Amino acid sequence: MRQLGERINHMTTPVSATPHMTTWQQELTARIRVKWIVLQTGIEERLVYRGDFVFSTLVRFLPIVTQIFLWNAIYAGDSSSKMKGYSYPDMVSYYLLVMLSRAFSSMPGLSTGIAQSIANGSVRKYLIQPVDMLDHLFWHRVAHKIVYYVIAGAPFALVFWLCRAWLPGWPPFPVTAAWIASLIMSFLAGFLIESLIGLIAFWFLEVSSLIFIYMMLNYFLSGHMIPLEWISSWMPWVEWLPFKYLAYFPAAIMLGKVPVGDLWRELSIQAGWIITLFILNRMAFHYGVRRYSAFGG
Amino acid sequence: MHGMAAIEVENLNRVYRVFRKKEGLWGSLRGLWHREYIEVHAVRNVSFTIDEGEMVAFLGPNGAGKTTTLKLLSGLIVPSSGTARVLGHLPWNREDAYRRRFSLVTGQKEQLWWDLPAQESFRLHREIYRIGAADFQRRLDELSDLLEVGQLMAQPVRELSLGERMRMELIAALLHRPEVLFLDEPTIGLDVVSQRKVQEFLSQYQKQQRITVILTSHYMKDVEALCQRAIVINKGTVIHDGPLASIVERFSRHKIVELLFAGDIRSTDLSRYGKILESRAPRVRLQIEKHRVSESLASILSDYAVDDISVMERPLEDVIAELFTADDKLVPSNR
Numbered sequence: 001m002r003q004l005g006e007r008i009n010h011m012t013t014p015v016s017a018t019p020h021m022t023t024w025q026q027e028l029t030a031r032i033r034v035k036w037i038v039l040q041t042g043i044e045e046r047l048v049y050r051g052d053f054v055f056s057t058l059v060r061f062l063p064i065v066t067q068i069f070l071w072n073a074i075y076a077g078d079s080s081s082k083m084k085g086y087s088y089p090d091m092v093s094y095y096l097l098v099m100l101s102r103a104f105s106s107m108p109g110l111s112t113g114i115a116q117s118i119a120n121g122s123v124r125k126y127l128i129q130p131v132d133m134l135d136h137l138f139w140h141r142v143a144h145k146i147v148y149y150v151i152a153g154a155p156f157a158l159v160f161w162l163c164r165a166w167l168p169g170w171p172p173f174p175v176t177a178a179w180i181a182s183l184i185m186s187f188l189a190g191f192l193i194e195s196l197i198g199l200i201a202f203w204f205l206e207v208s209s210l211i212f213i214y215m216m217l218n219y220f221l222s223g224h225m226i227p228l229e230w231i232s233s234w235m236p237w238v239e240w241l242p243f244k245y246l247a248y249f250p251a252a253i254m255l256g257k258v259p260v261g262d263l264w265r266e267l268s269i270q271a272g273w274i275i276t277l278f279i280l281n282r283m284a285f286h287y288g289v290r291r292y293s294a295f296g297g
Numbered sequence: 298m299h300g301m302a303a304i305e306v307e308n309l310n311r312v313y314r315v316f317r318k319k320e321g322l323w324g325s326l327r328g329l330w331h332r333e334y335i336e337v338h339a340v341r342n343v344s345f346t347i348d349e350g351e352m353v354a355f356l357g358p359n360g361a362g363k364t365t366t367l368k369l370l371s372g373l374i375v376p377s378s379g380t381a382r383v384l385g386h387l388p389w390n391r392e393d394a395y396r397r398r399f400s401l402v403t404g405q406k407e408q409l410w411w412d413l414p415a416q417e418s419f420r421l422h423r424e425i426y427r428i429g430a431a432d433f434q435r436r437l438d439e440l441s442d443l444l445e446v447g448q449l450m451a452q453p454v455r456e457l458s459l460g461e462r463m464r465m466e467l468i469a470a471l472l473h474r475p476e477v478l479f480l481d482e483p484t485i486g487l488d489v490v491s492q493r494k495v496q497e498f499l500s501q502y503q504k505q506q507r508i509t510v511i512l513t514s515h516y517m518k519d520v521e522a523l524c525q526r527a528i529v530i531n532k533g534t535v536i537h538d539g540p541l542a543s544i545v546e547r548f549s550r551h552k553i554v555e556l557l558f559a560g561d562i563r564s565t566d567l568s569r570y571g572k573i574l575e576s577r578a579p580r581v582r583l584q585i586e587k588h589r590v591s592e593s594l595a596s597i598l599s600d601y602a603v604d605d606i607s608v609m610e611r612p613l614e615d616v617i618a619e620l621f622t623a624d625d626k627l628v629p630s631n632r
Contacts, residue, residue, distance in 0.1 A: 030427050037424045041410065041417050048412045048453070125408055128371055128401050130393040131425055293374045293389060295314070 034131070035139045042143025057151045064099055064159060068092055084230055089166035090255070094227055096163060097251035102224065103152065104183045105190030105246040107141065111214075114198025115207045118292070127289065134195060134285060141191055168255060175253060178263045182250040185270045189245045192277035199281065202288030223248025229257075242273040303477055303509040304347040304370065308379035311340040311365050311533075339365040341533035342379070349476075350507040354514070354524035354541065358621035362533040363513045367479045370511070371401045383477055397426055399477040400470035404485035408469045409454045415465040416450045419472060426473035433472065440468045443498050460491025467495070471502070480512045484519055496522050517614040531621065541613070549616045552590050553609045554583045559602035570597065579604075584611070 021029070046053060075081060075088040086094065114137070117123040126133035160167065170176070197214055201207045219225050221243035228248040232238050249270065252258050258266055314334045318324055340362045347353050355363045368374045370381060372388035372395065381388060386395035409418045423433045441447040444464040454462060463483065470478065480499070484492040496519055503510055503523070514520055520527065520541065527544060529537035537544060551571070558579040567573060570593040571585035585593050590608060597603065 030424070034424045037421050041413065041421055044417060045410060045412050121405075122407070124373060124401075127373055127391060128396065129408075129425055130396040293372075 035135065038136055038139040039143045039146075042140040043147055046144055046147040053147065054151055057148060058155060060152075061155050061159065064096070067095055068163070071095065084227075084233075086227055091227075092163055092166040093168060093255060094251055096160060096167070097254050098224060098247045100156065101183060101186050101247045101250040102222075103148070103156070104145070104250075105186040105222075107190050107194040110137070110141065110191065110194040111198035111211050112208070113137075114195060115201035115205075115211070118198075118201040118288075119205050123292070127293075134281060137195065138191060145187065171254060171256060172260075174260060174263065175256070178258075178267060179250055179253045181267055182245070182253055182270060185267070185274055186245050186247075186250055188274045189242055189270070189277060192274065192281055193242065193246070196277060196281050196284055199284040199288050202284070202291050218243055218246065222246040223251070228252075242277065245270045245273060301349045302346050302382075303349040303351070304345075304381070304383050304511070306343055306345050306366075306370075306379075306381045309340055309343040309366070309369060309376050309381055310338070310378045311362075311369060311374065312377040313337045313339055338533045340369070340376070343530070343533070343535055344379075345528055345535065345538055347509060347511065349509055351526065352503050352510040352512065352524050354512050354520040354527040355530065356513070356520065356527050356544075356617060357530040361530045361621075363530055364481055365533075366530070367401065367481050367511065367513065371399065371479060372396075397473060398475055399479065400473075400475040401479045401481065402466055402470045402483055403481040404463070404483065407466060409462070409465055411455050412453055414451045415446075415454055415457075415468070418454070418465075418469055422469055422472050428473055436472055436474070437468070440471060443501065444468065445494065458491075460487045460494070463487060463491065463495060464498075467498070474506070475508065477509045478511075480510060480514075482514055483512070484514060484516055492516065492519070499523055517612075517617060521613060529617075529620070545610045545613055545616050548620050549611045550587055551584045551611055552587055553611055554585050554590065554594065555605075555607045555609065556581045556583065556597065556603055557605035559604045562601055567597075 071088060071091045075083070075091070077088075079088045081087065083091075114123075123133070126136065171179075197207065197211060200210060204210070220231060221238050221241055222228075223231075223244060224247045228238060228244055238244065249258075249266070253263065253266075313336070315337050316328075317333045317335045318328050319333075343362070343366060355366070357363050365374070369376055370383055370388050372391045375389045384395065384398050386392060386398075388395065408422075409415055410421075419433075419437060422428070423430075428436070438447075441450065444467065446461060446464050446468070449457060449461055449465070454465065457465065467483070483499070484495050487495065499510075499512075500523055502508075510523075512520065512523060524541055526539065527537065527541045528535055529544065537547065553574065554571075558581070561578065562581075567576075567581060567583060570589070571583045573581065574584050575582040594606065594608075598606075
């Protein structure tokens with residue numbers, strides 16, 4: 001019996017094992033290869049429904065147009081008047097940049113997908129196979145985003161080009177670099193927040209109303225609807241929540257609202273949130289699976 | 298071959314706490330504050346040992362605890378008490394080392410990417426299970442040959458028939474050469490041809506690879522074709538563990554007697570001996586209680602002119618069905 005357990009399993013020698021590699025390197029290579037194939041397969045999967053995907057991507061641009069007209073009406077076409085620090089061109093720039101942040105941070109279907117797989121039992125495959133569910137979903141989502149950028153790139157460029165008169169000039173390099181870093185981190189934060197909400201399904205099978213509430217809060221607290229300063233002026237604590245990194249923060253960097261001297265500090269706080277959310281995800285998964293195997297399965 | 302235990306299960310228990318809702322709207326409202334739970338013993342003191350290379354059937358009605366036991370052995374759930382070792386591993390520790398050595402196949406779509414051809418899912422499995430390129434290709438060719446799905450590799454899974462999909466699921470489950478395979482109703486919902494194919498494949502593959510298999514199925518033809526040994530479970534308890542053939546002997550309280558009469562008879566008269574299963578003069582098939590067989594035969598032979606008699610066991614399928622329909626019949630007749 002014990003011998004059997006200790007028997008070396010010849011079937012599982014790492015694929016890419018070359019003689020000079022240490023076990024540690026082999027392990028790492030094998031892990032990276034899994035991520036890479038999930039990414040590839042994810043891209044292939046997204047491309048299957050290319051028609052639907054292109055259509056839904058383009059339809060998402062409609063709100064941008066209507067929103068720009070809406071602000072135009074609110075400002076009554078007056079480009080010089082300011083509303084709580086924002087002129088009409090400022091507002092258009094803010095809105096466009098927020099949409100760009102959201103192209104990174106929004107995760108359509110992630111929490112719902114996780115919750116459903118827990119409720120209908122398809123989460124089992126991640127427990128039976130030697131894979132890490134969160135890692136798997138992460139690379140799948142990266143694939144999803146890559147395909148999205150390829151399709152949405154041109155329309156985004158067109159919208160920015162059409163609105164170029166209202167946009168501020170290109171900021172200096174450190175600011176641009178900080179902006180790119182904050183966008184990448186907004187993708188990570190978006191993923192981690194949504195997956196965390198999805199994992200709550202381990203405790204409460206029905207989380208759709210929770211997801212709905214989150215969407216509503218996110219709409220305000222991320223600065224998606226109106227500039228976050230407008231809210232933080234009477235609810236200062238919104239600045240301390242992670243939601244602002246999903247939309248407001250990258251836009252604020254680009255619009256010069258974050259002093260260059262504060263960039264490092266602000267980006268570190270964003271990174272801190274990501275680490276916190278990552279740990280929370282791991283804990284939720286660990287205890288969630290434990291609960292799952294203790295109660296249902 | 299015998300001797301080395303692949304699966305050892307000792308006094309395994311699994312209790313679920315189930316919320317019991319009172320009837321009607323009032324009950325639902327009360328349930329908001331006051332929840333009553335009942336405990337369901339899905340698995341009760343289950344013990345068995347399965348040797349390496351054995352193929353064992355797991356039989357029982359719906360809700361008997363078969364699936365729960367397989368979930369325990371796959372590490373999906375933890376037991377309330379008792380323990381189990383599969384290939385020396387504690388399943389619910391879910392170590393990668395264990396997860397690379399077994400597979401669970403259920404009748405539901407499970408492992409394949411729905412929108413992509415099965416070959417893409419297989420490529421993913423190759424990396425997940427770290428299968429060498431040469432091994433992978435050889436096994437894939439072998440399996441797709443045996444299961445006759447070679448030409449379907451490039452077709453999206455969603456376009457495959459249920460039978461084809463099931464065969465693809467089997468490939469996905471076997472590519473990494475698991476040493477232990479749990480099959481939970483692998484032929485459920487399949488047509489007769491597909492059922493046959495899956496069955497033949499499993500039989501051939503198991504003999505070839507000598508893997509250890511636990512099979513649950515409602516379809517007795519599967520079980521009879523594949524397994525010699527059966528573990529029968531009902532209400533969470535093992536009620537039989539032994540040769541498949543002995544189930545009939547042990548649980549059937551009846552035998553079937555086929556009579557060929559020399560002259561005309563009124564078959565209705567025969568109903569006093571037992572249930573008439575078929576009556577097509579001059580041939581009659583009767584189901585007679587075991588302990589009354591010889592007495593009945595003597596009486597029939599003295600009353601009628603009989604050309605031929607044969608006494609048979611009842612089909613396994615009927616015995617199992619009867620076994621699971623009525624609780625009072627769960628006690629073995631020869632105990």
